[in-house]
Amino acid sequence: MELRCVKTVEQRNFLWKEKEKGNLIRPAQPRDCAHRPLDSREQLSYAGCSNADCRTIAAMIAHLRGTLLSKRPNQAIVETHGVGYDVVISVPTFTEMPAAGAEVALHIHTHVREDALSLYGFLRLAEKHLFEKLLTVSGIGPKLAITILSGMPADEMVGAIRGGDLARLTRIPGIGKKTAERMVLELRDNLPAPAGSSEMSAPPASPVEEDVISALVNLGYQRAAADKALLAARGGKSSQSFDVLFREALGALSK
Secondary structure: OOOOOOOHHHHHHHHHHHOOOOOOOEEOOOOOOOOOOHHHHHHHHHOOOOOOOEOOOOOOOOOOEEEEEEEEEEEEEEEEEOOEEEEOOOOOOOOOOOOOEEEEEEEEEEOOOOOOEEEEEEEOHHHHHHHHHHHOOOOOOHHHHHHHHHHHHHHHHHHHHHHHHHHHOOOOOOOOHHHHHHHHHHHHHHOOOOOOOOOOOOEEEEEEEHHHHHHHHHHHOOOOHHHHHHHHOOOOOOOOHHHHHHHHHHHHHHH
């Protein structure tokens, strides 16, 4: 069976299923199909193969190196060989990325669904591995996994999961008590201790420190940045008042 130009979704889905079964031979894209844009699966099929009897959709993208065209806290556009790839990124990756125009290399997790193909990129391989671990937890998909990684540094999250620190995990946006419990239950024994430390769970914050973090988040700072600022504000000192801690943390964030 040959893949002909199709105009309806029903015809396209039928032919695609036949292709996946190996019953469909894909010729070069018919010229009379130029008026119909290809969907993501067809783009993959045509992208890497000009052979008439090619039956492979495409190899999954695992690494991407190229010019950073633009970046936002949740998105980066990377150009490689004239093709711009739209990559979903976490806040930590965004923070560590170079300026637009520089070369960048990302570890990629390719997520394929029936109606979409999405790329998730990470500067650090350890963050990609943690992302993929999070995907094994029931109820956590790629979007929520990226939100989780944006809400807490990876090392601290590993420590919180291994230490069963539900209070700390539930402070991440989008994570409720049940999800935090599943993360601990399903990942506690599957995550290695962060390098250089037996456990990385942060010392529990006092009520005053929680108020400081809440105030910083309300001002628009990311939770992870607020936690780091509070750690700097502590400076190994004994308990301090809200005003002192807040001023010190705000000063750390403004540096």
